[in-house]
Amino acid sequence: MRYVIIGAGAVGGVIGGRLAGSGHEVVLVARGAHFEALRDHGLRLRVPEGELTHRLPVVDGPAALGELRPDDVLVLAVKTQDSVAALQTWGPAPVAGGGTAAERLPVFCAQNGVEGQRIALRLFRRVYGVCVWLPSTYVEPGVVSAAGSPLTGILHLGRHPHGTDETARLVAADLEKSHFEAPVVADVARWQYAKLLSNLGNALEAVTGPVSDEDALALFRRVRAEGAAVLDAAGIAYASTEEQQAVRGDKVTLVPLDGAPRGGGSSWQSLTRGTGTIEADYLNGEIALLGRLHGVPTPLNELLQHLADTFARERRAAGSMPVAELMRLADAAVVNTR
Incomplete structure (x- = not known):
């Protein structure tokens, strides 16, 4: 699978960088000064083991990729207020072999709150929610950081509005090879509403x-x-505070960077x-x-x-x-x- 990270900022950049670091194919989507820095100097990811530079393809929209691939996984990591524009841009993108991204490709909404995946479901057939526990920072154009150790973050995954499937399990397996814990759950919204209370x-x-x-x-x-x-x-x-603490434990402890x-x-x-x-x-x-x-x-x-x-x-x-x-x-x- 190839991961197309729509919004390679703090959350998207860290997920994309960690996936790339474990050998997965990644395309970053960005704009403005961040796009230029990623294109010219690569993604600089500051994590507890040091600064890692990943030279990855970076685009500012689907046209730069031509046809998308049938094995592409879209990761929507823009802020929720930018979701409509991003989804309307990527939904009509053609996929090799016929059809559009909205018709054929999965989109994982790695965002705070619960509205992004509802917006996505108006346009995309295959929508997945992600409960994002990922302390990360956009440092400057081309540079993002994540201070969590020993794990970078915990990302609960599930179909929206409910259920699980093989795609979620495959993505979770890739994430778990990339410094994340990624439980696949049939009730991902229950975790997202718990996170909403914190947010x-x-x-x-x-x-x-x-x-x-x-x-x-x-x-x-x-x-x-x-x-x-x-x-x-x-x-x-929504998951209780005790249930969340039991899952997190000391898995994502912030260290100075x-x-x-x-x-x-x-x-x-x-x-x-x-x-x-x-x-x-x-x-x-x-x-x-x-x-x-x-x-x-x-x-x-x-x-x-x-x-x-x-x-x-x-x-x-x-x-x-x-x-x-x-x-x-x-x-x-x-x-x-x-």
Whole structure:
């Protein structure tokens, strides 16, 4: 199989680099300065064993590949807000022997949240969810890092909306030869919703900085509890904290990397890069949506969604709002829903 990594940033670049490092055929898809650096200098992957350089084919769209191959596996690793454009670009791409990518090829959605795979299923026949536990960072054009050890990450795989098949098992086997653990599960959404609850803190971190002092931690617990209440009201199952901890154990422990500081998660990185967009609409916004559908107030998640979107749109600095100011806004938001 050949892996086509659509969005070779922090997550996609690390997955692609690790697969390439274990001998698998990989094509990276990128744009702008990142595309140019990958094309000219290769993918530089900073991991605990050092900096690895992989000279891989890199394209900015399907036209550069001509016809796709019947054994291609598409890995969608763009942020969810960029999914529609990416899928509409790759779905009509012709596949050797007839048909299109949307008709014939599997697409694995290696993204936060749960919406990317629903978007994909509107266009692609064969869609797989991936629960991504992969601490990684886009360092600069052409350079990504992953500080996890002894494993780089844990990637639960499964068909969307449910089930497993031979393709998922083959991809999992390749990942497990590439510094990942990749359980194949029939209920991948249960793991993704559990991860979603953790990712509700991404906007909090992006707006105020690392969630470390007691006030920030207390607010995160309230935000997460609000999310859990919504999932319970909607009848959506999710893996418990204890179950997640049992799976993770000490398998992905962060170690310091030279020249690759980890400033924050994916939302923090979006603000730091000044991309102008952020994934809060599909994290905190997912809880807000479900809350409205099931009659559960979600003032804290709505507030974080609004603030994150504002910071991204106005290109404000990551972590620039004092925690005390956010706490004041949070308390006011809760009072206003009563």
